[in-house]
Amino acid sequence: MVGTPVLFIAIPLLAAFLIPLIGMVWKESVRIIPGLVLAYLLVLAINLLSYVTVNGPIVEVIAGWAPPIGINLVFNAFSGFLVTIMVFMGLLVWLYSYRFKSNVEYEAARKYFLLLMMLVTGSVGIVLTGDIFNMFVFIEITGISGYALTAFYTGRDSAEASFKYLMMGSIASVLLLLAIMIIYSQLGTLNMADVASKMHLMDPKLKAVSFILFVIALGIEAEVFPLNGWAPDAYAEAPGPVGAAFAGIVVKAAVYALIRYTYTIFDLSGAFNLLIIIGLITLVVAEVAAIRQEKLKRMLAYSSIGQMGLVLVSFGIGTKEGVFAALFIMLNHAIIKPLLFFSGSYLVYHSKKKMISDVDGMGKLAPLTSILFTLGAFAIVGLPPFAGFWSKLSFLMAAADSNMLLIIGLILTVSVVELVYYMRVVNRIFFFKRATHLLARRPTFNAYVVMIVLGLMILGIGFYPDSVSNYLHHAANSLFDKSQYIHSVLTATIQ
Amino acid sequence: MKKILVLLLLAVVGFYVAETFFDIGFGNSHFVKNEAIKPVKDIYLQQTVQELKVSNTVTSIVVNFRGFDTLGEVTVLFLSVTALGSILYKKRHHVGERSVLFSASSIVTSGSKLLFPAIVLLGAYVFIHGHLSPGGGFQGGVIIATGFLLMLLAYENYSVSHNGLSIVESLAGITFAGVGLLGFMNGGTFLQNFLPTGVLNDLFSGGVIPIIYIAVGFKVAAELTGVIYTVLNEKGEQNG
Numbered sequence: 001m002v003g004t005p006v007l008f009i010a011i012p013l014l015a016a017f018l019i020p021l022i023g024m025v026w027k028e029s030v031r032i033i034p035g036l037v038l039a040y041l042l043v044l045a046i047n048l049l050s051y052v053t054v055n056g057p058i059v060e061v062i063a064g065w066a067p068p069i070g071i072n073l074v075f076n077a078f079s080g081f082l083v084t085i086m087v088f089m090g091l092l093v094w095l096y097s098y099r100f101k102s103n104v105e106y107e108a109a110r111k112y113f114l115l116l117m118m119l120v121t122g123s124v125g126i127v128l129t130g131d132i133f134n135m136f137v138f139i140e141i142t143g144i145s146g147y148a149l150t151a152f153y154t155g156r157d158s159a160e161a162s163f164k165y166l167m168m169g170s171i172a173s174v175l176l177l178l179a180i181m182i183i184y185s186q187l188g189t190l191n192m193a194d195v196a197s198k199m200h201l202m203d204p205k206l207k208a209v210s211f212i213l214f215v216i217a218l219g220i221e222a223e224v225f226p227l228n229g230w231a232p233d234a235y236a237e238a239p240g241p242v243g244a245a246f247a248g249i250v251v252k253a254a255v256y257a258l259i260r261y262t263y264t265i266f267d268l269s270g271a272f273n274l275l276i277i278i279g280l281i282t283l284v285v286a287e288v289a290a291i292r293q294e295k296l297k298r299m300l301a302y303s304s305i306g307q308m309g310l311v312l313v314s315f316g317i318g319t320k321e322g323v324f325a326a327l328f329i330m331l332n333h334a335i336i337k338p339l340l341f342f343s344g345s346y347l348v349y350h351s352k353k354k355m356i357s358d359v360d361g362m363g364k365l366a367p368l369t370s371i372l373f374t375l376g377a378f379a380i381v382g383l384p385p386f387a388g389f390w391s392k393l394s395f396l397m398a399a400a401d402s403n404m405l406l407i408i409g410l411i412l413t414v415s416v417v418e419l420v421y422y423m424r425v426v427n428r429i430f431f432f433k434r435a436t437h438l439l440a441r442r443p444t445f446n447a448y449v450v451m452i453v454l455g456l457m458i459l460g461i462g463f464y465p466d467s468v469s470n471y472l473h474h475a476a477n478s479l480f481d482k483s484q485y486i487h488s489v490l491t492a493t494i495q
Numbered sequence: 496m497k498k499i500l501v502l503l504l505l506a507v508v509g510f511y512v513a514e515t516f517f518d519i520g521f522g523n524s525h526f527v528k529n530e531a532i533k534p535v536k537d538i539y540l541q542q543t544v545q546e547l548k549v550s551n552t553v554t555s556i557v558v559n560f561r562g563f564d565t566l567g568e569v570t571v572l573f574l575s576v577t578a579l580g581s582i583l584y585k586k587r588h589h590v591g592e593r594s595v596l597f598s599a600s601s602i603v604t605s606g607s608k609l610l611f612p613a614i615v616l617l618g619a620y621v622f623i624h625g626h627l628s629p630g631g632g633f634q635g636g637v638i639i640a641t642g643f644l645l646m647l648l649a650y651e652n653y654s655v656s657h658n659g660l661s662i663v664e665s666l667a668g669i670t671f672a673g674v675g676l677l678g679f680m681n682g683g684t685f686l687q688n689f690l691p692t693g694v695l696n697d698l699f700s701g702g703v704i705p706i707i708y709i710a711v712g713f714k715v716a717a718e719l720t721g722v723i724y725t726v727l728n729e730k731g732e733q734n735g
Contacts, residue, residue, distance in 0.1 A: 004679075006679065006684075006685040009563075009566075010672060010675060010676055010679070010685060013566065013570055013668070013672050014669065014672040014673070014676070016570070016573070016668070017573070017664075017665045017668030017669045017672060018665065018669060020661045020662075020664070020665045021661075021662065021665045021666075021669075024658065024662075060684070060685075061684050062562075062563045062684055062685050062686055063559055063560065063561075063562050063563065063678075063684060063685065063686040063687055063688075064678075064682055064683075064684045064686075064687035064688065065559075065560055068535055069535055069538050069539075069542075069560060070560055070561070071561060071563045071564065107580075108581065111577050111578075111580060111581035112581070114577060115574065115577065115578070115581070118570070118574055125567070133561070133564060134561075134563060134564055134567070137564050137567035137568060137571070138567060140567070140568075140571045141567060141570055141571055141574060144571060144574045144575055144578055145574055145578075147578060148574070148577065148578030148581055148582065151578075151581075151582050152581065154582060159582075162582075178512070178516075181516075181521075182515070182516075182519070185519045185521065185526055185527070186519075186527065186528075186529075187527070187532060187534075188527040188532050188533070188534020188535060188536065189532075189534065189535050190535075198532060201529050201531060201532060205515070206515060206518075206519075209511070209512065209515045
């Protein structure tokens with residue numbers, strides 16, 4: 001083994017404290033160091049992931065106190081898979097912003113890259129931790145970085161969006177803390193595996209109350225309807241790469257938390273149906289809202305919320321196939337949605353209001369960006385042979401296996417809606433005459449690299465879905481094996 | 496009508512949540528009602544004195560058993576300061592002097608000057624003795640920051656070096672994370688104690704706990720002073 005999971009947290013934190021010092025001497029370092037850290041973490045994640053698929057989960061003890069006394073981190077096939085996606089997306093977002101932010105001043109750049117790195121670290125921490133209070137701390141880290149990045153442009157609208165996000169996020173924190181208090185007061189422990197093994201001893205009423213508090217709190221972070229009022233504003237007003245980071249990284253962490261609570265910690269029988277119901281409502285409302293949007297980024301934001309609804313429904317099916325499909329959708333969404341945000345923000349770069357109508361005729365002015373956007377749009381709708389097709393297909397197959405025919409019908413109907421609003425944009429890009437005299441902005445070299453990498457990944461997964469499905473099956477199995485999770489954590493020792 | 500409905504709904508929800516919490520009985524020594532469960536707090540109470548040789552259990556929990564959370568919380572504070580700086584950043588170029596309605600009287604200014612060293616000393620005492628007596632890094636840091644607040648309020652043109660604050664903040668953070676990594680190299684787990692724990696109730700006891708808490712003290716003091724300074728004096732220094 002080349003490293004341990006705690007380095008995912010320790011190295012970025014050390015770097016975050018070092019950056020202000022090194023920045024005083026060498027200005028460019030504030031841009032470079034976060035990238036180096038993320039690149040190192042990606043190497044670490046890939047190494048650990050391949051180790052885990054062979055040797056089973058790594059449970060890391062912190063401060064020398066074995067669970068349940070101390071805090072522990074769990075790197076298994078499921079969490080490791082998500083960590084790898086997150087760190088990879090973090091690195092791409094960094095690469096994309098590296099020149100995108102070249103015109104801003106030193107002080108602003110330092111804060112931007114620092115907050116971006118901490119956004120990734122917080123999300124990775126949420127996924128890795130095996131302790132419910134520690135998860136709260138990481139949700140705080142992610143949240144505060146998110147609020148600040150939303151307000152980065154310091155305009156009126158972005159301040160409003162950030163304030164909304166801050167308020168909702170704070171309510172989520174309070175509810176989360178209340179839920180944690182209930183669990184600690186009843187079971188005397190905060191360790192997830194320990195809580196899970198003692199859950200049957202808890203008073204059913206208190207169990208239900210704390211579960212509801214968890215669902216509401218994490219639902220706010222995971223953009224579940226009707227708790228997602230902050231999300232479209234935050235996506236639309238934050239800088240383009242930050243929107244991509246929200247869609248590719250932060251929401252994934254929140255969904256992970258929700259799933260960890262329903263699958264591993266609580267043993268409530270109705271929880272899966274609850275996931276299906278909130279997922280379906282979120283999906284339908286978000287897609288219907290998306291078709292009515294006039295701003296490009298808001299449309300993408302609603303589409304992102306809808307995808308998360310689909311992920312929840314898929315988790316709610318409660319079979320291995322369902323979990324496999326959910327992970328596949330999460331993976332595809334993490335690749336496709338950032339591509340749409342990256343290319344989309346270049347398509348409307350010079351327009352003030354960022355309207356969908358501003359992309360008219362962009363196909364001639366910026367052909368490559370337009371084609372990449374179109375590729376993303378086709379993929380997310382689920383057209384073959386792109387990546388999104390396979391995830392939707394596996395979802396439909398999982399639902400069919402469980403005889404959820406009504407859900408299949410609903411999802412297919414909603415997919416048509418999705419198709420309509422994405423094709424509307426694509427149609428405008430290629431077949432409308434340009435109404436304004438705004439020129440297209442040429443993406444920077446790094447942005448091209450990032451978008452082309454994402455585009456190639458979409459094609460790669462589209463043509464060879466088997467390349468990822470093995471890992472996904474591993475990950476799905478490890479989420480299902482609750483007793484193994486509990487056993488491996490509670491018997492963990494200091495290596 | 497809509498508002499009344501909302502209020503009614505909130506009242507119902509509030510009632511049930513409050514009722515739930517009322518039953519739990521926080522603050523009782525045995526609020527974990529089920530006899531079959533052994534809460535971790537018993538282990539904390541026992542191990543703090545036996546193994547860590549620390550007389551303040553809260554400190555041992557905050558810095559050692561759950562030190563990873565504290566590292567996270569310190570980061571939250573650090574990020575809040577960074578976030579505040581990034582949001583107020585654009586304004587700094589335009590706003591001039593601090594707006595002062597009337598200057599402080601000589602009683603306030605000379606009184607503050609006298610009190611300031613005493614406050615800083617008290618803060619330092621609180622965080623240096625964090626493992627022996629009530630208090631610790633967070634509390635001591637806040638006390639020191641109030642000293643700076645007093646000076647900033649008493650003197651219109653009192654200034655704190657932004658670079659200085661940021662150096663203190665960074666060094667303290669590096670100390671915390673560095674001690675954690677040293678524990679990782681020496682003992683195998685992050686934040687593990689690798690120094691001799693010494694004798695209970697000695698100033699130099701508890702292994703790495705006092706070192707971490709002193710770093711936290713410096714960090715909190717620098718960060719809160721930075722927050723106060725940024726908000727009071729939006730002009731600040733021009734970073735270039």
